[in-house]
Each structure stands twice: as structure tokens, then as C-alpha cells.
Amino acid sequence: MNYFSSDFKLGILGGGQLGKMLLFDTRKFDIQTYVLDPSDEAPCKIACNQFFKGDLMDFETVYNFGKKVDVLTFEIELVNLEALLKLEEEGVKVFPSPKTLKLIQNKGIQKDFYIQHAIPTANYKRFENLKSLIVDILDSKTKLPFVWKCTEFGYDGNGVKVIRQISDLDNLANVECIAEEMVPFKNELAVIVCRNPSGEIKTYPVVEMEFHPEANQVEYVICPARIDDKVAEKARAIALNVSEKFNHVGLLAVEMFQTEDDEILVNEVAPRPHNSGHYSIEASYTSQFENHLRAILNLPLGNTDSKVAGIMVNLSGEEGYSGDVVYQNIEKILGWNGVTPHIYGKKQTRPFRKMGHVTIINQDINEARRIAEDVKNTIRVISGQ
Amino acid sequence: MNYFSSDFKLGILGGGQLGKMLLFDTRKFDIQTYVLDPSDEAPCKIACNQFFKGDLMDFETVYNFGKKVDVLTFEIELVNLEALLKLEEEGVKVFPSPKTLKLIQNKGIQKDFYIQHAIPTANYKRFENLKSLIVDILDSKTKLPFVWKCTEFGYDGNGVKVIRQISDLDNLANVECIAEEMVPFKNELAVIVCRNPSGEIKTYPVVEMEFHPEANQVEYVICPARIDDKVAEKARAIALNVSEKFNHVGLLAVEMFQTEDDEILVNEVAPRPHNSGHYSIEASYTSQFENHLRAILNLPLGNTDSKVAGIMVNLSGEEGYSGDVVYQNIEKILGWNGVTPHIYGKKQTRPFRKMGHVTIINQDINEARRIAEDVKNTIRVISGQ
Numbered sequence: 001m002n003y004f005s006s007d008f009k010l011g012i013l014g015g016g017q018l019g020k021m022l023l024f025d026t027r028k029f030d031i032q033t034y035v036l037d038p039s040d041e042a043p044c045k046i047a048c049n050q051f052f053k054g055d056l057m058d059f060e061t062v063y064n065f066g067k068k069v070d071v072l073t074f075e076i077e078l079v080n081l082e083a084l085l086k087l088e089e090e091g092v093k094v095f096p097s098p099k100t101l102k103l104i105q106n107k108g109i110q111k112d113f114y115i116q117h118a119i120p121t122a123n124y125k126r127f128e129n130l131k132s133l134i135v136d137i138l139d140s141k142t143k144l145p146f147v148w149k150c151t152e153f154g155y156d157g158n159g160v161k162v163i164r165q166i167s168d169l170d171n172l173a174n175v176e177c178i179a180e181e182m183v184p185f186k187n188e189l190a191v192i193v194c195r196n197p198s199g200e201i202k203t204y205p206v207v208e209m210e211f212h213p214e215a216n217q218v219e220y221v222i223c224p225a226r227i228d229d230k231v232a233e234k235a236r237a238i239a240l241n242v243s244e245k246f247n248h249v250g251l252l253a254v255e256m257f258q259t260e261d262d263e264i265l266v267n268e269v270a271p272r273p274h275n276s277g278h279y280s281i282e283a284s285y286t287s288q289f290e291n292h293l294r295a296i297l298n299l300p301l302g303n304t305d306s307k308v309a310g311i312m313v314n315l316s317g318e319e320g321y322s323g324d325v326v327y328q329n330i331e332k333i334l335g336w337n338g339v340t341p342h343i344y345g346k347k348q349t350r351p352f353r354k355m356g357h358v359t360i361i362n363q364d365i366n367e368a369r370r371i372a373e374d375v376k377n378t379i380r381v382i383s384g385q
Numbered sequence: 386m387n388y389f390s391s392d393f394k395l396g397i398l399g400g401g402q403l404g405k406m407l408l409f410d411t412r413k414f415d416i417q418t419y420v421l422d423p424s425d426e427a428p429c430k431i432a433c434n435q436f437f438k439g440d441l442m443d444f445e446t447v448y449n450f451g452k453k454v455d456v457l458t459f460e461i462e463l464v465n466l467e468a469l470l471k472l473e474e475e476g477v478k479v480f481p482s483p484k485t486l487k488l489i490q491n492k493g494i495q496k497d498f499y500i501q502h503a504i505p506t507a508n509y510k511r512f513e514n515l516k517s518l519i520v521d522i523l524d525s526k527t528k529l530p531f532v533w534k535c536t537e538f539g540y541d542g543n544g545v546k547v548i549r550q551i552s553d554l555d556n557l558a559n560v561e562c563i564a565e566e567m568v569p570f571k572n573e574l575a576v577i578v579c580r581n582p583s584g585e586i587k588t589y590p591v592v593e594m595e596f597h598p599e600a601n602q603v604e605y606v607i608c609p610a611r612i613d614d615k616v617a618e619k620a621r622a623i624a625l626n627v628s629e630k631f632n633h634v635g636l637l638a639v640e641m642f643q644t645e646d647d648e649i650l651v652n653e654v655a656p657r658p659h660n661s662g663h664y665s666i667e668a669s670y671t672s673q674f675e676n677h678l679r680a681i682l683n684l685p686l687g688n689t690d691s692k693v694a695g696i697m698v699n700l701s702g703e704e705g706y707s708g709d710v711v712y713q714n715i716e717k718i719l720g721w722n723g724v725t726p727h728i729y730g731k732k733q734t735r736p737f738r739k740m741g742h743v744t745i746i747n748q749d750i751n752e753a754r755r756i757a758e759d760v761k762n763t764i765r766v767i768s769g770q
Binding site for chain 2 (some may be wrong): 002004006020023024027028029030046047286290294299300303308325326327330331334335338339341342343344345348361363
């Protein structure tokens with residue numbers, strides 16, 4: 001198949017920042033892209049070859065879009081699965097496969113999959129709705145505290161809550177959910193796996209999510225994770241196993257806990273380029289986006305090693321500011337060694353809205369960490385006057 | 386000035402591959418871009434915010450385009466200089482400055498500038514036209530052999546010819562030209578300088594152009610150049626001096642000869658991102674394109690150091706093939722460590738047409754050189770059936 005400067009068409013469902021970063025590589029290889037997104041202001045709107053506006057959850061819209069392209073991929077899991085299944089049946093190549101996506105879209109099914117395949121994961125119990133969970137607690141079958149997770153449509157911390165007393169369940173949606181045992185962990189880790197249809201498979205180094213000590217929010221994604229080599233090897237081996245068991249094609253980001261006694265438990269997976277791999281644009285021989293593209297086109301995978309240490313800081317809208325975005329002090333951080341801001345292109349900021357990220361690279365990971373802290377304390381995502 | 390996700394507009398004259406690679410960085414920073422190019426199939430047509438079709442040498446076209454933007458730059462020197470001068474007079478920021486461009490566009494004036502500023506360069510003599518050069522030879526004032534260069538509109542080897550006998554001048558255009566002394570040299574080197582309006586200035590490492598031993602064509606651009614540190618320091622110092630003397634803003638690629646006795650002679654300069662800096666996308670902390678953008682917006686310059694060794698191989702259309710391009714064996718080279726093809730997006734190949742380049746990066750420059758040779762011997766730019 002000739003992908004380069006040819007009539008071949010890659011379809012991408014979703015036109016947000018992940019798609020935008022993927023388009024850097026489709027442009028580099030001059031691969032034609034069609035993008036479908038519900039918003040006229042999608043960051044992908046320019047730099048794709050054709051933009052289509054439409055609902056990603058609507059069967060007809062996704063199906064009709066899929067019929068226009070040769071290979072279909074997605075940058076967001078919340079897409080119409082039935083349309084993908086039908087397209088695959090009719091011979092459109094859909095990667096990751098909708099069969100895999102089906103196993104991942106619902107966290108209850110995903111957890112069951114881990115158990116079926118002897119993949120270590122925290123204990124859990126599935127519930128059809130919130131009411132049946134409450135009954136289970138009242139019957140003393142589910143013990144407090146635990147982590148409540150809705151099984152579908154959760155993202156970025158939405159749909160996850162620590163439950164220490166029954167009243168913590170107030171105001172949660174009465175939807176399908178799981179109750180997961182709280183695992184005391186030392187580190188939250190992630191490994192990105194890429195795999196092509198021929199079965200070639202590679203893992204990126206283990207990254208570490210460093211949390212703010214009080215706010216309990218991820219502040220830095222650090223590559224490589226500052227953990228023992230043996231623990232890192234174990235994490236990579238488990239991630240490889242997860243990808244193979246899912247028979248996954250494309251990128252699979254595997255989020256994991258490192259427990260107090262150095263066990264690795266799989267938390268959840270995302271079948272696409274992932275926030276924990278953004279550092280790879282600057283730090284890796286091959287970025288996660290290029291490797292996603294290589295994988296879904298069944299091209300050889302690129303080297304996943306790092307050239308230098310990389311740390312990522314998210315840029316989110318500051319509380320108290322809404323409106324036309326201003327990146328205060330961005331000129332200042334541009335003056336520091338190895339600092340690259342990525343601005344996703346959303347014109348309006350809102351509290352906590354993901355507006356961009358900053359990558360800090362350095363030969364010395366401690367120096368990178370020091371600069372990353374300065375970056376975090378300096379740049380502000382606010383609104384103009 | 387707020388450049389990021391704002392109403393600010395950067396204008397780019399020329400929509401070829403250099404502009405295309407610059408757009409990766411304007412997209413990364415979400416800076417709005419307008420592009421002017423004569424071709425409807427310009428590689429920049431997508432990924433800029435607005436594309437304008439028009440003649441870069443036409444005063445009205447360039448002037449009207451310039452009035453729409455806040456800062457104007459170019460990716461090709463062959464643009465209407467009068468329009469740029471008028472725009473600058475009227476308050477549009479034009480970088481590099483048309484005053485600098487005027488000194489560079491004509492190779493005779495450029496050479497005179499070096500002499501005026503005591504910048505080492507090969508001896509030369511200027512002629513109004515070919516006829517007066519021939520008279521000078523017949524009068525035994527200009528000695529054979531020498532290098533003939535037309536002073537304007539030459540590019541990529543066009544407009545340069547080694548003259549060993551008078552008949553070598555047959556068929557050359559009767560235009561303004563220079564006759565330059567042939568300097569026996571060990572190496573052809575280049576240094577890219579970037580400088581912002583505040584006067585912050587940085588050089589990239591010295592790169593080496595490795596020539597095919599028989600064909601006398603550049604085969605590899607190698608960074609860092611495999612030369613003595615003292616020679617490298619001298620080359621960087623001279624390049625800095627050239628940039629400062631031109632009072633240049635943006636990138637300036639300074640091409641130089643390293644003579645048999647390790648003198649450095651400036652050959653010529655290009656006031657824009659340059660083929661000799663393409664390796665920087667993968668190998669440097671900050672690519673030449675990002676640093677051009679930072680410079681013309683008067684932002685702090687990024688680190689010009691390399692993360693790893695980088696080698697570039699040009700992809701040109703193979704002789705005997707014209708038509709829809711096919712990159713034969715590209716799948717093969719993608720399987721090798723640290724290999725990144727850049728496909729410029731020209732649908733049609735022609736003999737010697739610049740269609741793309743391949744970067745090879747590695748911790749070990751010798752290993753990179755070995756892989757680069759395999760790349761060169763494997764990928765073919767041909768046309769389909």
C-alpha cells in the first residue's frame with residue numbers, strides 16, 4: 001500500500017489536541033487525513049485534508065464518514081461502536097479494533113477481562129446501578145472505604161470518586177458502576193505499548209505520575225520513572241501482556257499502580273495516544289503519535305527509547321478565569337533550557353480546561369524536574385481584560 | 386504582544402517545504418499564519434490559517450498580502466523587495482529586514498559586503514554581464530580556472546559553474562555575474578545563526594557537507610561536523626560575526642569552506658531556514674524552524690545544542706522518472722533505528738526535484754553515518770506505473 005503523497009485516506013474520529021498532534025506526523029509523511037468532530041473550532045480543523053462536522057456518537061454520521069476512508073482510527077473512545085463494527089464487517093480497516101474498544105469502553109467489562117487473563121488488578125465488584133451498590137453496602141458486603149467508578153463515559157477524573165462514608169455517594173449518577181478496593185500505592189505509573197497488525201510490539205519506558213502532596217493531583221509526568229529497574233521491567237512486561245491479550249493494534253496506554261510492596265496492578269487502559277506520552281514528542285526517538293500512525297498502517301515501529309529525560313506539565317485553565325485565553329509569562333518560560341510549550345488552540349479558557357502542556361527535556365532528570373517546577377509556578381492560563 | 390491563540394497574524398511569503406516545516410511550529414504554538422504562494426498545490430496550503438495564491442515577485446500582490454499581517458517573513462529570497470521596503474516603511478514588521486535581504490539577494494553586493502567588513506571570503510571580481518567577463522579573460526586579467534556565479538536568481542547549483550576553458554562559458558546567460566577564485570578546500574561547512582531583534586544570538590553546531598567522491602554532489606549533511614574543535618569554534622565565531630554585521634533577524638545559514646590550511650572562507654548565506662539545518666527537527670533541543678519563529682517574534686531563543694548526532698539525506702527525484710511519485714522501499718528504511726522520512730507533499734516527481742529528506746539520528750555518529758548510507762542506497766524516488 002502506498003500511503004505517501006497518494007490517494008490513500010486515513011480517517012480520524014475526534015479533532016481535539018490528540019488528533020492535532022497526530023496530524024504533525026501525517027503531514028510529515030504527507031498522508032491524507034479526513035477528520036470528524038462535532039465542533040467547528042476543533043484544533044484539527046486546519047492541517048487535516050478534509051474536515052467534517054458531526055456527532056461522534058451518531059451511527060449514521062460515523063458510518064458515512066468511515067465509508068470515505070481506507071483506514072479509520074480515533075483519538076477519543078466515546079464514539080459510536082456499532083458503526084465501527086459495521087464498517088469493519090464491510091472491510092474498512094478500523095484500528096484499534098472495535099472488538100478491543102468494546103472491551104475497554106466499559107470499565108466493568110475491562111476489569112473482568114483482566115481477571116479472565118490473570119492480569120493483576122485491584123479487587124472490585126460490579127453494580128448495575130448506584131442503588132444496588134448502596135444495598136450492597138447496607139448489607140455489609142461492600143466495605144468502606146472504596147473507589148467508586150462509573151463504567152462508561154468517565155474521563156479526566158470525572159466518574160471516579162473515593163467513598164469513605166455513604167453520604168459521599170450523594171449526587172452521584174444512578175448508573176452502572178464498580179466499587180474498587182483502595183490500594184495503598186507508592187507510585188502511579190504508565191507504560192505506552194504500540195503494536196501493529198503484523199504483531200510487532202514495543203513499549204515506551206515507564207513514566208511516573210508525580211502528585212501534588214496535598215491536592216492529590218498529577219503535577220508532573222516524568223520519563224523515565226524514578227523507580228527500581230526491576231519494577232520498571234515488571235511494569236513493561238505486564239503492559240506488553242495486556243496489549244497482546246487485547247490483540248490490540250495502535251497505541252495502548254496502560255496505567256498502573258506500584259503498591260507498597262512493589263506489586264504492579266493495572267488500573268485502566270486507553271487505546272490511543274495518551275497524556276502520559278506527550279513527553280515523547282521532544283524526548284523520544286519516535287513520538288507516540290508517529291508510532292500510532294506507523295502501527296495502524298502496519299509500518300515498522302520506530303525506536304521507543306528516549307534521547308533525553310522528559311517531563312510534562314499540563315496547562316489547565318486557572319480557577320476564576322473564563323474567556324479569551326492569555327498564557328501569562330509564556331515568554332519567560334521560553335527562555336529556559338529545553339522548554340517547549342504546546343498550545344492546543346482553544347480560544348476560550350475555563351477553570352480546569354486542558355489548554356496545552358509544556359515539555360521540559362534535559363540530559364539530567366533532576367535538572368529537568370527543577371525547571372519543570374519553575375515552569376509550573378510561572379506560566380498561568382488566564383483570560384484577557 | 387500576545388501571539389498564542391490570539392488575533393496576531395504571521396505572514397509567510399512562499400509556501401514550499403520550508404514554510405511547511407515552519408508551520409509545524411506555528412501550529413504547536415497556535416500562532417495564526419497567512420501564506421502567499423503562486424502554486425495551488427503548495428505544501429503549505431493546508432496547516433496555514435489562510436492561503437493566498439499569487440506571484441511573489443509582483444509588487445501589488447506582495448504589498449497587499451503584507452498589509453493583512455502583523456509580522457511578515459519569507460521562506461524564499463526571490464520575493465519583491467520593493468514591496469517589503471514599502472511595508473517596512475509603513476510599520477509592518479518584516480524579518481529578515483528587506484535592507485538585509487537587499488545585501489544578500491545579489492551575490493556581487495554580498496561579496497562586497499564581506500570585504501567591507503573584513504569577513505574572509507574567496508577572491509572575486511564582479512562583471513555587469515558575461516561579455517565583459519569574456520573580455521577580461523581575453524585581456525588575461527581574469528585567470529582560468531575560476532567559478533562563475535550569476536549574481537541573482539540562482540539556486541541549488543543553478544547559476545554556478547566551474548570554468549576551466551572559455552568554451553565552458555558557452556550557453557551561460559549574459560547576466561551580471563562574478564568570477565570567483567577556485568579555492569582548494571577540505572570541507573564544505575555550514576553554521577546556522579539565529580538572532581532576535583533584541584540582539585540575542587545563538588549558533589547551531591557546525592555541520593559538514595559530505596560529497597560523493599566522484600559525482601561532486603552533497604550526499605550527507607552531518608551534525609556535528611567531524612572536524613577539529615578549534616576549526617569548529619572559528620567557523621561559529623565567523624558565522625556570528627556575519628550575522629551581526631548584517632544586523633540580521635531570524636535565521637542566517639552561513640555556508641563556508643574549510644581550506645587545506647584550516648582557514649575558513651565564507652561562501653554565501655541564506656536568510657531563512659536551510660537544508661543544512663533540517664537535521665535539527667529530530668536532533669536538536671530546538672529545531673531551526675522553531676528558532677526562526679522565536680527570533681522573528683522577538684521571543685527568547687531556544688537551546689541550539691544537539692540531543693544526539695544527526696545526518697540528513699536529501700530525497701530527490703530519480704533520473705528517468707516523471708509522474709505520480711512513489712517512495713520505493715520507504716517501509717524498509719522506516720524499520721531502521723532513528724530514521725525519519727520527511728515527505729514534502731509534491732504529488733509529481735521529476736528528475737532531481739527535491740521531494741523530501743530523511744533524517745538519521747543516533748547517539749553514535751559513525752553508526753548514524755552507516756545507517757544513512759544504507760538509507761541512501763535503499764529508498765528510491767520514482768514514479769508509479
